[in-house]
Amino acid sequence: MNEYMTKKLDSVLPLVQKPARYIGGELNSIIKNADKITSRFAFCFPDVYEVGMSHLGMKILYHQLNRREDTWVERVFTPWDDMEMQMKENNIPLYGLESRDPLKEFDFVGFTLQYELSYSNILNMLKMADIPIYSKDRGENDPLICAGGPCAYNGEPIADFIDFFLLGEGEEIWEEVLDAYALHKKNGGSKKDFLLKIAREIQGIYVPSFYDVSYNNDGTVKEISINTEGVPEKIRKRIIVDMDKVYYPDAFVVPFMDIVHNRVMLEIFRGCIRGCRFCQAGMIYRPVREKSAENLCLAGENLISSTGYEEMSLSSLSTSDYTQFEKLANGLIDMAEKKKVSLSLPSLRIDNMSLDILKKVQTVRKSGLTFAPEAGTQRLRDVLNKGVTQEDILRSANMVFCEGWSNVKLYFMMGLPTETDEDIVGIARTGYSVLDCFKKCDSPKKANRINITVSVSSFVPKPFTPFQWEAQNPMEELVRKQQLLKDTIKTRAITYNYHMSKVSCLEGVFARGDRRLSKVIELACEKGCKFDGWDEFFKYDAWMEAFCEAGLEPEFYSRRKREFSEVLPWDMVDIGVTKAFLQRECEKAYRGETTPNCREKCSGCGAKSFGGGVCYE
Amino acid sequence: MSKYILKFEKADSVKYVSHLDLIRVFDRAMRRAQLPMGYSQGFNPHPLMTFAHPLGVGVSSIGELVEITTAEHLQEKEFLNRLQEFMPVGFKLIDIKEIEGKNNFARLTSADYKINIEGKFPESDLVKSFNKLKEILIDKKTKSGIKETDIRPFILSFEGNMGVYMARLKTGAENLKPELFVKALEKYIPDFSPEWVQILRVQLNDGEGNSLF
Numbered sequence: 001m002n003e004y005m006t007k008k009l010d011s012v013l014p015l016v017q018k019p020a021r022y023i024g025g026e027l028n029s030i031i032k033n034a035d036k037i038t039s040r041f042a043f044c045f046p047d048v049y050e051v052g053m054s055h056l057g058m059k060i061l062y063h064q065l066n067r068r069e070d071t072w073v074e075r076v077f078t079p080w081d082d083m084e085m086q087m088k089e090n091n092i093p094l095y096g097l098e099s100r101d102p103l104k105e106f107d108f109v110g111f112t113l114q115y116e117l118s119y120s121n122i123l124n125m126l127k128m129a130d131i132p133i134y135s136k137d138r139g140e141n142d143p144l145i146c147a148g149g150p151c152a153y154n155g156e157p158i159a160d161f162i163d164f165f166l167l168g169e170g171e172e173i174w175e176e177v178l179d180a181y182a183l184h185k186k187n188g189g190s191k192k193d194f195l196l197k198i199a200r201e202i203q204g205i206y207v208p209s210f211y212d213v214s215y216n217n218d219g220t221v222k223e224i225s226i227n228t229e230g231v232p233e234k235i236r237k238r239i240i241v242d243m244d245k246v247y248y249p250d251a252f253v254v255p256f257m258d259i260v261h262n263r264v265m266l267e268i269f270r271g272c273i274r275g276c277r278f279c280q281a282g283m284i285y286r287p288v289r290e291k292s293a294e295n296l297c298l299a300g301e302n303l304i305s306s307t308g309y310e311e312m313s314l315s316s317l318s319t320s321d322y323t324q325f326e327k328l329a330n331g332l333i334d335m336a337e338k339k340k341v342s343l344s345l346p347s348l349r350i351d352n353m354s355l356d357i358l359k360k361v362q363t364v365r366k367s368g369l370t371f372a373p374e375a376g377t378q379r380l381r382d383v384l385n386k387g388v389t390q391e392d393i394l395r396s397a398n399m400v401f402c403e404g405w406s407n408v409k410l411y412f413m414m415g416l417p418t419e420t421d422e423d424i425v426g427i428a429r430t431g432y433s434v435l436d437c438f439k440k441c442d443s444p445k446k447a448n449r450i451n452i453t454v455s456v457s458s459f460v461p462k463p464f465t466p467f468q469w470e471a472q473n474p475m476e477e478l479v480r481k482q483q484l485l486k487d488t489i490k491t492r493a494i495t496y497n498y499h500m501s502k503v504s505c506l507e508g509v510f511a512r513g514d515r516r517l518s519k520v521i522e523l524a525c526e527k528g529c530k531f532d533g534w535d536e537f538f539k540y541d542a543w544m545e546a547f548c549e550a551g552l553e554p555e556f557y558s559r560r561k562r563e564f565s566e567v568l569p570w571d572m573v574d575i576g577v578t579k580a581f582l583q584r585e586c587e588k589a590y591r592g593e594t595t596p597n598c599r600e601k602c603s604g605c606g607a608k609s610f611g612g613g614v615c616y617e
Numbered sequence: 618m619s620k621y622i623l624k625f626e627k628a629d630s631v632k633y634v635s636h637l638d639l640i641r642v643f644d645r646a647m648r649r650a651q652l653p654m655g656y657s658q659g660f661n662p663h664p665l666m667t668f669a670h671p672l673g674v675g676v677s678s679i680g681e682l683v684e685i686t687t688a689e690h691l692q693e694k695e696f697l698n699r700l701q702e703f704m705p706v707g708f709k710l711i712d713i714k715e716i717e718g719k720n721n722f723a724r725l726t727s728a729d730y731k732i733n734i735e736g737k738f739p740e741s742d743l744v745k746s747f748n749k750l751k752e753i754l755i756d757k758k759t760k761s762g763i764k765e766t767d768i769r770p771f772i773l774s775f776e777g778n779m780g781v782y783m784a785r786l787k788t789g790a791e792n793l794k795p796e797l798f799v800k801a802l803e804k805y806i807p808d809f810s811p812e813w814v815q816i817l818r819v820q821l822n823d824g825e826g827n828s829l830f
Contacts, residue, residue, distance in 0.1 A: 006630075011813055013673035014796075019633040027645075027705045254645060256634040256705075308645030308703070339648075340656075 001031075002100035005092070009100070012086040013499055017571055019219050020257040021049035022083060024075075026099030027254040028306065030066045032100055037409070038070040041108040042096050046121035049077040049535070053253070054261035056315055058112060058148065061170050063249035071178050074098040074106075075253075078121045079128070081530070087128060103129035107181065109143045111162075111563055112295045113151035116510035117503065117532040120149075123525040125427070126161070131523065135163050135209060140191055141515070152206075153284055154236070154463040154570035157510045159208035160518035164195055167204045167573060168237030169270070169473045171246055172585060176202045199231040204238035207231065219556055221514060221567040236574040241612035243270065243289045250297050251306040263311035264303040266296050272317035273598035275605075275616060276374070276411065277385045277589050282460035283577050286605060287613035288598060293324040297331040299594070304339050312336060313344045317500040320349040321599075329357045350374035350396035359403065368407025368451070369400050375416060376426025383418050384586070390433065399438045404448030404457065408434060414481050415459040415473035415504075417589065424481050427454060428488035435493050455497040456485065458504035462511050463570045464577065466585035469562040472508040474555075475501050506532065508558035517557075519550040578606035618655050618665075619690045622721065622830050623697065624712040625681050631707030632677040640666055641682065642705060652696065655686035669722040669821055669829065670788055673796055678818035679711070680729075682830060684721055714830055724823040727773055728788040730795045731819055734780045743806050744782065748775040749774055755801050757793075768793055768801060773826075782785035788821065 013019040034040065043062060045052030052058065058075070066071045074096030079087060087094070093102040103109055109131065111122050123133050126145070132138045135145065145497045147155055148166035155165045166173050177198055184194045199207040210228040213221060226233060240246045252264065271288035272281065298459055312332065316322065329345070336343040343361050347370035373388050374382045381388060397408060412427045431454045438450045458478050461470045473481075478501040489496050510517065523546035524539075531537035547554050562568070564583050571579075581604065588595060595603050598614045610617035627634070644664040647654040656662035665686035672678055680747075697713040704710065734817065739746075750769065758764040771793035773785040786793045795816045803809060821829045 007813075010815070012634055018635075019674060020635065020638065023630040023633050025630045025706055253703075256631070256638045256642060258641075305651075307648065308647070308649035310644065310648070341648075430791070 002095070003271075005095055005100040005102075008090060008092050008287075009295050012083070012090055012092065016083045016086055017080065018049075018257060020255070021077065022097070022288060022310040023256075024100070024255065025105055025364060026256060027308075028251040029075075029098060029253045030072070032066075032072040034072065034099055034101065036069075037072045038185055039068075039072075039108065039178050040101075040106040040219075041065065041071060041073045041110060041178075042076050042103050042106040043073050044076040044109060044111045044122075044125060045114075046078055046111055046125060047114075047120040047531070048080055048258040051259070052077040053255050053259045055112065055114065055269060055601075056265050057170065059249055059252050059265075060247070060267075061174060062253070063251065064171060064247045065174055065178065066430045067176075067247075068178060070182055070219050072098070075102065076109075076125070078125055078531070084124075084128065093130050094125055103143065104131060104521075106143045109145050109147075111149075113147050113148045113158075115156065115533060116151055116507050119510060120525050120529040120532055122158065123161065123521060124530050127525070133161050135161060138163075144191065144194070150280065150284060152574055153206070153280075153512075153575060154512065155206075156213075156515045156569045157513040157517035157521065159515045161521075162208060163191070163348050164198065165206040165208070166238075167206055167235055169240050170238075172238055173204045173238045177205070182484065182554055196228065196230070199228075202234055206235040206517070206573070209240065213569070215516075218339075221571075223310040223567065224572050234572055234574040237284070237576065239285075239289070239576075239610055239612075240270070241289070241610060243291045244295055250299070250302045252303060252309075254307045254309065261313070262309075264300060264307060264309045264312050264341075265313055265315045266300050266303075266332075267291070268296060268314050268316045268322050270316075271613065273321055274318060274387065275385055275585070275595055275597060275603070277383070277466040277585055278374070278459060278462075280417070280465050283464050283605075284575050285317070286575075286577055286607035287610060287615045288321075289613040290323060293328040293331060294326055297335060300332055301335055301339070304335075304341055311342050311344060314346060316346075319346050320354065326353055326357070327362075333357070333360050340602075349392075350399055352424060355399055355403065358400075369396075369405055370409045370411065372411040372520065373430055374411065374413050375419075375423060376412060376428070376430055377423045379592060380416060380419060380423045380426070382594050383589045384416065385589070385594050386592065387597065390430070393430065394437050397434050398441060401438050401441040401446055401450075402443035404443075404445040406449060407451050407453075409453045409455065411435065412454065412456045413459045414456050414485070415478050417467060417470045419473075421481075421484060425487050425488050427456065428494075429483055429491075431489065431494045432455075432491070435491065450493050452494045453497060454489065456482070457499045458501050460504050460508045460511055463467060463568065464573075464575050464582070465581045466589060468512065468568065468582065469564060469566075469586060472505065472558040474559055475505050478504070500535065500538070502603070503532070503535075503538060505554065505558055506540070506543055509559075512569070516550070516552060520546045523549050576605075576607040576610055581605040618686050618688060620686050620716050620721075621683050621691075621693065621696060622682055622714050622716050623700075624830060625683065626709040626711060627672065627678045627681055627707065628709065629677070629707045631705065632668055632672075632675055632709045635674050636668065636671040639668065639683075640664065642708065642746045643685065646700060646703045646705070647685075650690070650699050652700060653688035655688045657708040667722065669725055671820060672727070673794055673816075676795060676818060680818055680820040680828075682722065682821055685718070712830075722829070723828055724726045725788045725789040725821055726787065727767060727785050727826065729819040729822065730784045730786060730798075731817040732777075732784060732795065732799065733815040733817075734782070734799075734811045734813070737808065737810045738780065739806055742778070743802070743809060744776055744778065746806060747802060750805060753801050753805060755797060755804065757797060768797070772798065784820075785822070785826070 269290040271285040527542040655665040669682035
């Protein structure tokens with residue numbers, strides 16, 4: 001471990017909140033001899049330790065890539081602002097938690113892009129590491145800066161800062177990049193040589209500097225063109241075809257302090273068969289690919305043994321759609337019993353089978369049950385292709401009330417395409433009908449009191465969804481709708497929660513932004529913007545000043561409805577699902593027509609071209 | 618159910634692991650080691666584990682004590698060795714003793730600290746001038762909020778020189794944190810400004826000043 005840094009840290013750590021965020025050394029963290037390593041990789045999660053350490057993707061890649069003898073992956077999180085201040089005052093650069101070496105000494109500094117509002121943290125972290133933020137300003141001795149994760153599918157707003165993006169699932173592509181890097185280091189050559197090589201030879205690598213973007217007079221993209229020979233016109237995402245053959249860690253790093261998801265997590269499948277038209281995850285992770293229940297039970301047992309965790313949970317986009325759910329749940333319940341750990345299940349569609357399972361799982365009783373109708377009327381749910389009816393919700397609610405549950409959470413969105421005030425009032429009506437259902441329930445087990453939570457978030461149109469062409473509601477409109485709904489809910493049995501609409505507007509800008517926004521992020525960062533996803537840090541006015549100084553209007557990105565013919569900033573990316581399918585789905589949405597899920601009938605989205613998963617079941 | 622007191626070391630970076638997080642560290646290590654942890658009865662069972670006295674975040678120790686209840690009887694040495702294998706780096710188990718009865722830590726009266734300081738020192742003898750003080754007033758957290766308190770009676774002994782000192786401070790029901798003791802030094806000794814301080818808890822003592830276990 002870096003002795004110099006350790007001594008420096010000892011002088012500041014007693015002065016900051018939660019110093020355990022910054023020490024490393026947790027159980028199952030991996031220490032290597034840096035002298036014998038070819039590729040040193042700083043895996044950065046641009047948020048605070050508790051959030052980043054809860055992320056499953058990082059756990060997978062950390063343990064997988066550290067199996068390589070030539071590679072050492074270390075973890076880096078954004079220091080909280082008290083620590084940032086101490087580091088600045090004491091000239092402590094941002095460091096990897098394992099070695100405590102400054103980021104500048106690494107070969108790769110990679111960021112995972114889980115949400116758009118972390119972009120300011122990325123720049124802030126590069127600054128703390130004393131690495132020039134713009135790719136063009138970095139030299140041969142600076143690390144390669146790369147990024148992956150869901151927001152990388154449209155990474156254009158940070159294109160000027162990132163040397164290369166990795167599109168899709170990371171397990172295979174990272175092995176290929178590290179192999180290429182080892183060869184590159186042996187043979188010599190410039191950073192550009194390396195970027196060119198991986199852009200040409202590895203599917204899923206997007207090097208933004210090899211692509212030029214031109215604009216029309218109205219500010220829309222005119223053309224995206226290649227400026228370097230041999231790089232792909234369209235960059236196709238990577239997926240793991242066989243989920244039973246892919247690596248899954250047999251150990252997780254176990255933090256000393258409490259984190260957001262502090263438990264063993266089992267990933268049961270990737271993708272989602274549903275095709276909700278607002279949902280980016282439902283499109284970009286296609287096709288659905290499952291793991292077998294046997295493998296998962298085994299993985300769960302191993303992870304409990306290696307971590308000592310007292311809790312285990314499942315991870316997927318829609319657990320109820322797992323075809324071997326009953327077998328898996330019963331297997332895990334038995335194992336949990338034996339190992340004296342608890343199993344927590346995510347929200348499930350309620351039927352007789354799942355209810356039986358839920359009854360066996362004690363933790364559910366405490367947290368209550370969750371439904372996501374997403375919209376307040378059947379008409380709008382059909383627009384969204386959310387295959388849930390009012391009857392489904394009430395039937396499920398009745399079943400759980402009869403069993404004595406008393407906490408129900410309902411999730412909705414507002415600001416959706418074609419939405420009217422009728423739909424907003426419908427949200428309240430849905431809440432009231434669940435309340436009625438509780439009142440009518442005459443089971444002896446029924447609880448004395450009911451607590452219904454209605455949570456409403458603002459819809460943000462995302463790239464690679466059927467709604468990628470839609471306009472986002474103006475902020476004033478969202479505020480009006482929030483108030484309308486608030487006025488319609490008059491009972492104390494229903495708690496109404498909503499999100500800050502200013503945050504959603506900024507998220508909307510970056511979700512569908514282009515390269516010109518890099519300047520805005522740079523300016524906002526200079527104005528002290530950071531941790532934008534945290535209410536206590538979010539500086540809306542500073543962001544607006546940054547837009548103004550960069551000569552860009554946020555409304556151009558968020559509030560404008562696009563023509564189907566418009567060139568979109570992310571058109572060079574191929575997620576398998578075709579633009580034609582997304583357009584078809586958008587048109588069907590306006591006609592209020594639903595689309596069957598992948599297991600009912602194939603709708604020809606294009607994901608079949610990957611040659612696996614649900615498309616071939 | 619059987620009860621054991623373990624003496625352990627908390628060294629290097631794990632000195633920043635908070636007291637509350639320590640319970641999880643031991644509980645998880647017990648589970649990894651497949652040792653039969655004892656749990657409380659009831660709806661929310663918790664591991665039966667008591668620490669003699671909390672250690673401030675950032676203070677290391679070679680004399681921490683924890684009482685662990687196990688569901689089955691274990692051989693002392695086997696228990697210690699097995700658990701050690703599964704503890705995170707920085708936690709060293711030093712000794713173990715099977716015990717009986719309740720409130721085994723009630724006899725705790727004082728603790729010995731080794732304090733290493735780098736920085737600017739006065740020319741006069743720091744220890745001598747400090748020990749001469751009749752009254753040492755410091756803002757101290759009490760049951761009724763932060764109050765200026767005379768901590769002189771809490772300081773049982775203080776010796777050393779050249780930046781390496783030993784202090785015996787009251788610990789337990791009557792308590793003085795070593796961090797506060799260093800603050801008092803800084804306040805009362807002219808021309809003294811510590812830049813780098815390392816505190817090590819060496820031993821927990823009973824009323825006679827003997828090691829508690």
